[in-house]
Amino acid sequence: MAFLRMLFQVACVVVMLSKMAAAASLAKPSCQHRNSKPMLGNLIVNNIDSIQGELEVLMFIAHQCYQNSSGVPRLENSPSLRVKHFTISNTKNKFVAIGCDTYAFLNAFQNNEPFSIGCTSTCQSLRNVFKGSCSGIGCCQVEIPKGLKNFTLEARSYNNHAEVWDFSPCSFAFVAKEGKFKFSPDYLKNKRAEINDTFPMVLDWAIGNKTCETARSKPDYVCGRNSACYDPENGDGYRCKCNKGYEGNPYLPHGCQDINECQVRKPACNATAKCTNIKGSFKCTCPDGYEGDGKIDGTGCSPKASDSQYSKIIIIAVIAIGIGLVVLFVGGSSLYCGLKRRKLFKLKEKFFQQNGGLLLQQKLSNDRTSMQAVKIFSSRVLGQGSYGTVYKGLLPDNKLVAIKKSKFCDQSQIEQFINEVIVLTQINHRNVVKLLGCCLETDMPLLVYEFITNGTLSKHIHDKVLASSLSWEKRLKIATDIAGALAYMHFSASIPIIHRDVKPANILLDDNYLAKVSDFGTSRLVPLDQTQISTLVQGTLGYLDPEYFHSSQLTEKSDVYSFGVVVAELLTGKKAISFDGPEIDRNLAMYFSYAVKEDRLHQIIVDHLVSDGNTYEIDEVANLVKRCLSVRGEDRPTMKEVAMELDGLRSMEKHQLGKENLCKEEPDIGVTAPAIHCFNMGVDNGCSSTSTTAGYEISMRTQALKPSDDGR
């Protein structure tokens, strides 16, 4: 109750001191107007700020003074302020001690626990003491912590001021409102302080010791109408403040009153606008034909845009937004398409490079003429090569082609592909399959060949029906063709080429049984100054030169050996390696050589081959084969010798028997290398979806397909 009484006093003080709310109606009716200054205990209250919750009082100064240098007698004072609801403002005060032999305490309670702060000041003479400097020499000043209340001030001396009595007979301690105290050395000289000497300090006050949350539900909650409760930053209890737009004493039951801004804040509205006060705020009304909030610190009043102008603006805005959307859509989708196309282009370029395109570009002529599209029938698999699948393809002019696609896409496979392209650019021979083009922009490189209609020699030898129609003459012609092709590769190509994988599966036949050597993936170009090269042994078991197998030294005689096995196969119809029969018979080369040596060739030869007139030829060929199958390479004839011997036998046969050539002899095509063009795939629209299931279209550039070139 004592506090409430004091609070009422405070409220009265508000009434008296507040410049803003001087109206007597704001005061509690029971308040007595007093003419004397308000007091807090025995302290004079200088100011009360009900908004900030502050109270400025004149607090006594603590002192301890000595009458002479012997230290006695002395006068001292330790004033205190023992009140519950007032907390020393931590932000607006400092604790100060003054003296040259001085220490001081501020003893208080924080959260009901004793709490002291101290300050020390010494000096040996006034020389070191400076006006305005309060750093421990003659003057000491410290911050005040939060939540200090119920305090006593104490000024003390270390040595009864005996040494410094002449210029500093006293110690002083006080709490000073910030800005109200400025140190000067004159303070030190004061011989004695009056018991009632004071200094202004600021106290924070609040109501009770509960927070707003708890206090609100209590019957003694005091915040009045149009006010809000808030918890102070320093100390316990709660405070009240008027809501925005209201003023007055929030601690009174009828609380805060609305501010009539139209009167108080003049001018609140733009001169042209009408001001209307509303609860907690005010309103400005612009005159007709004007718009805006009308407030002096707002948008004011400006002439209205007319309705027709409005609708024009709306129409223009709608059109602009529409155009914007269309532009955005078109731009976005074309950007998307562009990006997608670019991505595809990049992919193609990547494949092109990955597939050795750059290498080829360097090697091959970049003369590009016509552009043709090839359709690949992925379902028409023609065969599985050593390193790729061969598909049947159709050019737009209905010309068939064979397209070889790498089975695996590792680098060595691709190298083989590129190797084949390079090798084939060196060869132009009618008994060598013709490469028409290549495509390096797909994920796996593609090679496009002339389409050889009749399949592999292997098929013709080992298929019973086909084999029965494969006469001696045809077989001799095939052997001669192969020999011619290999002889050409070994001796007439611009760089000698060793095929390395001669076998019936790599020899293709057309309708006229014209044989064409194919599959140059493992072939090697042998520089002219080298007669042999060391390589990783490659080839097919059964056809592989045993000498090469053991030494890794590759010479063209390895092809001679393989050729021997192929002709042995042609003669016997047996596979190069068979896994039935006695071990000696398993390897056709050995089996054949023994048979010739033991003069029992006719036991092993294909039954229907032998006729009256051809035993000599068969014997000659068999002997040639035996020489080709010599274990030592140097014992084998060269392909040139082989080709000449076979040619001789053939012409003899033709001459002797007067038989018409089975195949019409064609003139050799010119000796220049064919133009092989590696083309860029022409996928034109990145945005349209391309079906890849049934087959795919490839555009290729080639000039190799001329009617004169493909008569077989």
Ligand SMILES: *[C@@H]1O[C@H](CO)[C@@H](O)[C@H](O)[C@H]1NC(C)=O
């Ligand atoms: C100091 O004052 C006291 C009492 O006034 C006196 O008895 C004492 O002699 C004085 N001492 C000096 C050194 O003056």
Ligand SMILES: *[C@@H]1O[C@H](CO)[C@@H](O)[C@H](O)[C@H]1NC(C)=O
């Ligand atoms: C202030 O502290 C003193 C002890 O120093 C105690 O006796 C007194 O009751 C306290 N007063 C208030 C109002 O808390």
Ligand SMILES: *[C@@H]1O[C@H](CO)[C@@H](O)[C@H](O)[C@H]1NC(C)=O
């Ligand atoms: C302090 O007290 C002295 C008498 O002891 C008196 O003369 C003086 O006016 C008082 N000062 C104040 C500020 O009350």
Ligand SMILES: *[C@@H]1O[C@H](CO)[C@@H](O)[C@H](O)[C@H]1NC(C)=O
């Ligand atoms: C709060 O104040 C009440 C009465 O004024 C008192 O009984 C209580 O102990 C105080 N609580 C604290 C935590 O100070």
Ligand SMILES: *[C@@H]1O[C@H](CO)[C@@H](O)[C@H](O)[C@H]1NC(C)=O
């Ligand atoms: C009223 O508002 C208009 C438009 O904002 C402004 O031009 C004018 O100066 C304002 N008048 C006053 C008195 O503020």
